[in-house]
Amino acid sequence: MAVNDFIRDNKDRFLNELLDLLRIPSVSADPKFKKDVFAAANFVKESLEKAGADTVEICETPGYPIVYGEKIIDPTLQTVLVYGHYDVQPADPYELWDSPPFEPVIKKTKIHPEGAIFARGSADDKGQFYMYVKAFEAMMASGDLPCNVKFMIEGEEEVGSDNLEKFVIENKEKLKADVILISDTHMISMQDPSITVGLRGMAYMEVEVRGSNRDLHSGTYGGAVANPINVLCDMIASMKDENDHITIPGFYDKVQELTAAQRERLNEAPFDLNEYQDKLDIEAVHGEKDYTTIERVGIRPTLDVNGIWGGYIGEGAKTVLPSKAHAKISMRLVPDQDWHEISELFENYFKSIAPKSVKVKVRAHHGGAPAVVSDSSVGYKAAEAAMEETFGKRPIPTREGGSIPIVALFQKELGSDPILFGFGLDTDALHSPNEHYGVKNYFMGIETIAAFFRQFRKLTDK
């Protein structure tokens, strides 16, 4: 097939271009990388232009811009909207990376015998959205683009997509499409391809506990004045009971309970607990009582401390009774929990359990709604057929623990279920040191995307 020939003929270039993109440290959470985030937006714009898009714009927002591009071959034909993000998670702690996070290298691993690209953003999401740019280029170059295509690549996904909602609402007509594709999730394995049909939502909070108005000597005051770290630990501990059930009143009120049959089907996905534990080097998993690991991640909400700090954290010992302690705490949510409501329940509860000896502050960072997408839409069927074509196996529908808050936004504002067409693996160390993305996954993804366009055209043509 001409498209696949073009992909094969341009393999080195397709890979090197991605490495160039990965060299830009576009960390949206940290203002010191501001220039780089803008540079990444520009890189995306130029890539789309070179690939053959007619219109490409950098759409400014109060934060980082959204890159929009399109190729309308025939207004009467179907249109595919692609969403991705060019920003990446912070790379800290840097010392745990085997190679610098923004100097991509390709190394073979047990799971990726043909090599994987090690770099922050390789899988999340530069390596994945860039597959669409290259598939598009290959289809254009071989004269075989079967549908219209629109790109919307944003730069604030890792910090809550604060400006995307407004953009989507204001540009509904421009973004109109018959199907939305997002590759920002993972599949089970190269042998067991899968398509995500459920995602968790999120509410991300930051708290401060203050004891005295200044750091104190732990000898002179210890035992008599509240230690905000001890108090914060008490408060965090009291947010879960002995079954790891979250104790915030009302927290589970809107959680959809699955039927026994649904839970059974969910647990049919291939999963080996020993292998899972071995890979993480843990002796036991840890989670809510009476749920399996697949369920704990797929259909149950969580409360995790993502960061904690207070007092003296340098070398050696300092006998300080600190004035303040802080924590970043996020909750993954499931349908039909509402993140605004959960943020409020958290705040009220946190304030209610604070002892009189401290003052507390709570603020919500960002959040997003959980989502379940249909596995019977035409788009899903086309994705299923495309994966079957390239992987030789029908993909399994799965529920993933991560959050892509914009899925619910697209459902609401653009009126269609996005296809969560992930090609990475859960072992690719997303958000961790040594994030990587299989070279084979990258090229299989490009081919599968091209196959999707053909299948979608076929299934929608009457």
Added chain:
Amino acid sequence: MAVNDFIRDNKDRFLNELLDLLRIPSVSADPKFKKDVFAAANFVKESLEKAGADTVEICETPGYPIVYGEKIIDPTLQTVLVYGHYDVQPADPYELWDSPPFEPVIKKTKIHPEGAIFARGSADDKGQFYMYVKAFEAMMASGDLPCNVKFMIEGEEEVGSDNLEKFVIENKEKLKADVILISDTHMISMQDPSITVGLRGMAYMEVEVRGSNRDLHSGTYGGAVANPINVLCDMIASMKDENDHITIPGFYDKVQELTAAQRERLNEAPFDLNEYQDKLDIEAVHGEKDYTTIERVGIRPTLDVNGIWGGYIGEGAKTVLPSKAHAKISMRLVPDQDWHEISELFENYFKSIAPKSVKVKVRAHHGGAPAVVSDSSVGYKAAEAAMEETFGKRPIPTREGGSIPIVALFQKELGSDPILFGFGLDTDALHSPNEHYGVKNYFMGIETIAAFFRQFRKLTDK
């Protein structure tokens, strides 16, 4: 009196010399200040020589040196041994200082209307041990040194005095004295002078809790894999019960319970709870049930987290499920708790409460024994008389919450109770940002020390 005249005539110089010493950032806990700690030792050596000591040596140890100096006017006369330390606590967090911690400035405060010196180490302990150097100089200059004097000024007090014990044991003859003076504690106020007769001991631990072998994506793994921060919070929370009683088995076994009469006497010291709370800007104190604030600090052991860290602590939000969490935890001890034993009880308990889903590490930083010193020795009587002479009021014997582990060492190895002759105030922000020491306290201290020498000679001369 000639001595006091000399002190008054040299006021500016006495103050400026202290400021020079305070400019040396001799932070023993942080290796990056190594050069400065040695520089401070040298400063002490030169000061003693200038003041009139005969022999001054910098005694090397595997860590920071001990500065020894002496003036033996007559071997048949009484000898006073002075102990102090030239190292200081780390100054972090720097941003909370109103002026840089190693650029001393003098500012008036409500409690110090005649001005206080703001600098790290101003009260703990440079400003206090340096009073002895100046009192010694004044007595020498005015031909009025009534006893022999020996100085032992170390550089590792803030990191556990690791090398002092060996030095003391190996130099018992050299250090032989009739009384030991230490000014490293505080008094109640300028209106209510006091002498410390009890100090708490300490066991300082550091713990690590590890979940998975790498940082994980909190979406993909959250809810299914142990979060070491949540686990650490649970573990810390479970180390105290609802009455703030420490739950480590055996922890209280050796705690001396005071009689009702002893507790009553202890609570007779002037103490205003509202004023205490106002100064700290807290709405309530926080401590062990059924004990007063004075008791919680003076006669009860504690367990305080001095530092905690884990996960993402930068700006913004990162949805990481971290691999590790850490805490520095210290326990203040009271007679007859043994810090080696308590460190072991802590370690065993911490390991016993760790869930199977994590691995924990525990290490002991340093520790020291609690101490109670006699209020009926000749040395104590001389100190009492000296304070009455300068402050016009008989000092109150008090128990302080801090720790000076070497007190117990001196009792054991040198066979005498040191006099804890502190002139700072508990509001001087020791170990905190904006540490300061009253200019008046400094000079009153110098005069009182000179008075002590006279009183001690008088009371011991037959």
